[in-house]
Each structure stands twice: as C-alpha cells, then as structure tokens.
Amino acid sequence: MEPGDSTKQARAAAQLRKGVLEYCVLALMRDRPRYGVELLHALEESGALATSQGTVYPLLSRLRRDDLVTTTWQESASGPPRRYYALTDSGRAALDEFTRVWPGFRNAVDAFLTTPHPPTGDLA
Amino acid sequence: MEPGDSTKQARAAAQLRKGVLEYCVLALMRDRPRYGVELLHALEESGALATSQGTVYPLLSRLRRDDLVTTTWQESASGPPRRYYALTDSGRAALDEFTRVWPGFRNAVDAFLTTPHPPTGDLA
C-alpha cells in the first residue's frame, strides 16, 4: 500500500480492520508463540489485513496489559533478541469467544449486501 | 442487549461493527430511500448489527457531509415528519466498492480463524 493511498478502497479496508485485527493476531498465536515482525509478515501475506508496526505494537501492548498474552525474550541467530508472545488462558478464551461470534456477524453483513430491500416490505 | 452489558462477547461485537455499519446502512438504501428509525429497526432485526440512535444519527450526518446520501423531508401519516436518506452516485459507488472488497476481507478472517499455524512454517 502506497503511503499516500487515500482511495475509497483503502479507506473502506482500513475501517474494516478495526476490532478484527486483535483477534486475527490472537489466532496467529494459537499453535505457537510469535514475535512482532513475524506477526506483521503473516498479516501482510494475507493481503486484506496488511498493516504497519505502528498498529501492531500498540495492539500487542494492549493484549499484554489485559493479560491475554504473556511474553518471553528469546535470542535470535541473526539480529536483536525477539519478544515472543503466547496466549494465556484468557487470551484463548477471547479467541474462542470471537470464533463463536464471527460467523453470525459475517453472515449478517453478507445478507445486507446481497439481499434486495424491496419497497413493498422486507418479508412480513 | 442490556445497557450495562460489558461482557467480552459484547465488546467483540461492538468493535466488529466499526466501519461495517456505514456500508450496511448504505446497502439498506440501495433499493429505496429510508429514514432514521427505519434503518435502526432493520439493523436491530439483523441481530448482529443492532445499535442505537446515538450511533445511527451521527453516522447519517457523516454520510451527508461526505455527499454519499441526500435527504428530503416527507410528511408522516402518524407522527412528526421524517427525513428520508437516498444514495447519491458517490454513495452507490462507495457501496459497490465495499461489495468488491468485503469478500476478500471476510475470507481472510475466516482463514485466520480456521487455518492451523504449525510450528514448522506456514507453507513455504
């Protein structure tokens, strides 16, 4: 994404990420601990959820503040040490909760976008 | 939803609505003009996107400010006059743009929630 990209498409995508990014990051930690730049790359490869460091690190700080993740420093073979983030029980519960809520939300949006809204009345 | 409902489920759902509500409201106006309370009821019936007047009216003000909708006053058979909101060409373009972006976003989130993230490497 270009720095000065203020198209309507970019704006819609930016607003979409709100609130979802947190749980996608938790989902990435589900099977093993991850570190910041690793999460950043995984989000970038997904395409639709690409973001920046200025978004991920404050998010990770909030997750740690709310006891959804714990962190451990670990040496790296090449480069500075990495802070690995792992799910706590609360974090896993939050992820499960979101996984339960998401399908209903997704289907509701799909319905609004695809269902016609005729003048005569919805369905009553 | 109770007024003082601050459960994790409610919190996740609240954050999810961010950015999506705007386009669901536009989608409701796709086939005919709507007025405020009518939009509020339609959102409430969907379940997952139920919200309040304090959310809808500022949203409608922003849509009008950005020239995505136009408004016309119309008398009501029972009650005060209603302000009907209709899509402009820009509004319809924004809705089409969102309709194009949404499936990719939705599938990306689905992938994060359902795809395992094994230790050995993603897929490379």
Added chain:
DNA sequence: ACCTGGTTCCATGCGATGCAAGATACCTGG
C-alpha cells in the same frame, strides 16, 4: 385546553482503535 405517551430527529462527550512518523537498540559485513 391540558397533558401523557409514542415517534422522530439531533448534539455532546467519552473510550477504543488504526496509523503515520519517529526514536532506540542489536547484530553483521565492509
């Protein structure tokens, strides 16, 4: 005429979130 209730509209202030920009530190290689 009064007043109670329902309907419809809107404004204000707060908390949460994504983001651009910048700062700091570590390691490797020339």
Added chain:
DNA sequence: CCAGGTATCTTGCATCGCATGGAACCAGGT
C-alpha cells in the same frame, strides 16, 4: 568504524461506536 538490516516501542492524530440527554411533532384521554 560505519552502513544496513532486524526488531522493538512511543507519540500524536483522526475516526468511529456508544451512552446520554434534549427537542419537536402528533394523537388520544380527561
């Protein structure tokens, strides 16, 4: 010693959902 890549974090801003409160209009009962 210095340049570049890797990795972490902070600050200030803009946007958005929401609770709360207020204002206006109409119908019906007393």
